[in-house]
Amino acid sequence: MKLTREFYREEDVVSVAKKLIGKVLFAKSGKTICAGIISETEAYNGIYDRASHAYGGRRTARTEIMYREGGYSYIYLCYGIHSLFNVVTGRKDVPQAVLIRAVLPLLGIAEMERRRKRKFPAKGFSSGPGSVCQALGLHYRQSGTSLSGNVIWLEDRGIAADERHLQITKRIGVEYAGKDAHLPYRFRMDEVHFG
DNA sequence: CGTACGATCTGCT
């Protein structure tokens, strides 16, 4: 079943990042639906988090969506090449988001193979935030899409995600964030541990 | 208007 508004509006973005492990991300393009089990996430905790685009209350056209209530996509261009997909969480005017860093392909694998120009399973097939978007066909033009609609959405498919196998580490690629670079905001579970 | 840079990936060594 689809995740509810209440799920996205929980105040603690780190908790939401943890709960998203094992949930399923769907993306429809034309008549094709692709989906993957979320296996890696990172929390970005708004204005107090030096690694966040909203640090210090920065509010621009790009980051405006982060200031809405939870339940929207925030997708942006990174390094001029890659789209990176985030789930906006929390209350209105409290900018928080969870970056989806890896999924395990579940639906539409042939389409994902075409987009990725490689066969599943290949190392890094849909691991890494840029690869996730490429596999699922997500583009930064789709930033601001409601996750309650039928284009991009998430479901709880009852996939077991045993906390004993959950790895919690610092985030990737945010060394510029000073002490915040060491926060334990990254969650990851190896695919072999999904039920 | 100019410029520096990034929540990365790939291919080559």
Next chain:
DNA sequence: GCAGATCGTACGA
């Protein structure tokens, strides 16, 4: 392990 790709965004002049 490392360099190159590639461009929208943010910010200062």
